[in-house]
Amino acid sequence: MQIDRIKYTMKHRKAFRAVEKQLLGHNTIRGYLHDMDKVFLYMIMDYKRAHKIHRSHSRHHTLKARTHADYVQMVIDWECARLTKPDKQMNARETLDKLYPELKDKVLPVIEELGL
Template identity: 60%
Template sequence: MKVKDLIKNKEKMKYTIAHRKAFRTVEKQLLGHNTFRSLFHDFDKMLLYPFFDKEKISKWHRNYSRHHEKHAKTNTDIVQMVIDWECARYTKPDKPLNARQTLEKFYPHLTEKVLPIIEQLNL
């Protein structure tokens, strides 16, 4: 671990903490409760930030997390992905789109699978 990585990633840790809180808030609004999975949403990033650079962590996270496209297989995974898309706009200035806009702009190939869930959640 490099000291400069720890200092650099301190801001990313704050960003991720805010995102995790927003995720739980949006999930409760949409589902009426928080799931067990929401307690650990993006928690891997928090554990890895002190040890690795942000780019490596992001790549690893997207490749292995069930709420990202590559591994979202079940209905629950897709619901978690939609909630992630919906809440991103509250804490991530670089991601101002809501879930429906995110689907249309970045994931149109997932429309058949994801749009019914977006509609079910009244988004």
């Protein structure tokens, strides 16, 4: 079991819910469940495998995002990452510009809608 990774993910989940509430005015079911799979995966497998499974199945990541709600969750995830992840200090707009410019047509309207 990877206790440090679980603690890191739990802090991120808490920050996600705080940012979601700030931006949307409420928390969603998806917000409460955000990254919960990673907590369980870290209990039974190594980081690299858990990370790959999570990113390939979670709709708030670029491989699976399709709906407006998916992109809202993605933007919230990007925006809150800098609060708990020392290795990810960009805000949502910077993340879009630097890492995912190919998603600009889908994600920029969401960033603007959320007032970021």
